[in-house]
Amino acid sequence: DVLVMTATPIPRTLTLTAFGDMEVSRLDEKPPGRKPVDTRVLPIDKVDDVISGIGRAIRTGTKIYWVCPLVEDSEVLDLQAAEERYRVLVELYGESRVGLVHGKMKGKEKDEVMERFAHGETSILVATTVIEVGVNVPEATIMVIEHSERFGLAQLHQLRGRIGRGDAASTCLLLYGSPLGQVSKSRLKIMRETEDGFVIAEEDLKLRGAGEVLGTRQSGLQEYRLANLELHGDLLAIARDDARLIVDRDPDLQKARGEALRLLLYLFERDEAVRYFRSG
Secondary structure, eight states: OOOOOOSSOOHHHHHHGGGSSOOOOOOOSOOTTOOOEEEEEEEGGGHHHHHHHHHHHHTTTOEEEEEOSBSSOOSSSOOOBHHHHHHHHHHHHOGGGEEEEOTTSOHHHHHHHHHHHHTTSOSEEEEOGGGSSSOOOTTEEEEEETTGGGSOHHHHHHHHTTSSOSSSOEEEEEEEOSSOOHHHHHHHHHHHHOOOHHHHHHHHHHHHOOOOSSSSOOSOSOOOSSOOTTTOHHHHHHHHHHHHHHHHHOTTOOSHHHHHHHHHHHHTTOGGGGGGTTOO
């Protein structure tokens, strides 16, 4: 009775599919005519070269997203703010060619900026993650994500999905600051290697953990005691089918096997799960 759709499952969502009440259909092809996005990873000190490059690109009519992790300058975090990047690009290319959109703007104001970008009145849209979903400008073919090491995998994949929506070749530039930690290196590596949202979600699961199934935490340490979702996916599918059969035949776990399962739930500190047996 419920259809759940996601472009990139977060770890907890991906884990929930392994617990039985979801049948998964995987769409792994682009719509006809769309080309792969060329994703490149560059150090932040190459930003001047990138700015020069987009200057050449807009002269050919290219539309460009430039994503920053903050709205305003921060004294705590040494990250490029969207407003400051906007000012820099306006000085170089003129106010008529550059737009700015972020979450602190009023809805009408954001819509007006997006309309100007979609209709070709501006060529560069500087933005925060407000453009992560619901934005469709097929003519936009370049995305620059500044301090990409600060974004999660699902966010990076969603942001990259704003380009490559037409029939022209597209490029995503992931600029990173140093030093780069091991987890950030792994994120950028998988982004460079694939556009498959399911593969990215699986990697995200490895890096961030599955979160809680009987709670609200969306990431964290693996909660399986004897299994690993990454290694034992086939066995977990069999266990899921067996669990469904047990609940159908003995929903109150009163029979011999049910009593044994109650004991196991208690030993593994999962007896609270009994409360959820009748929820589905």
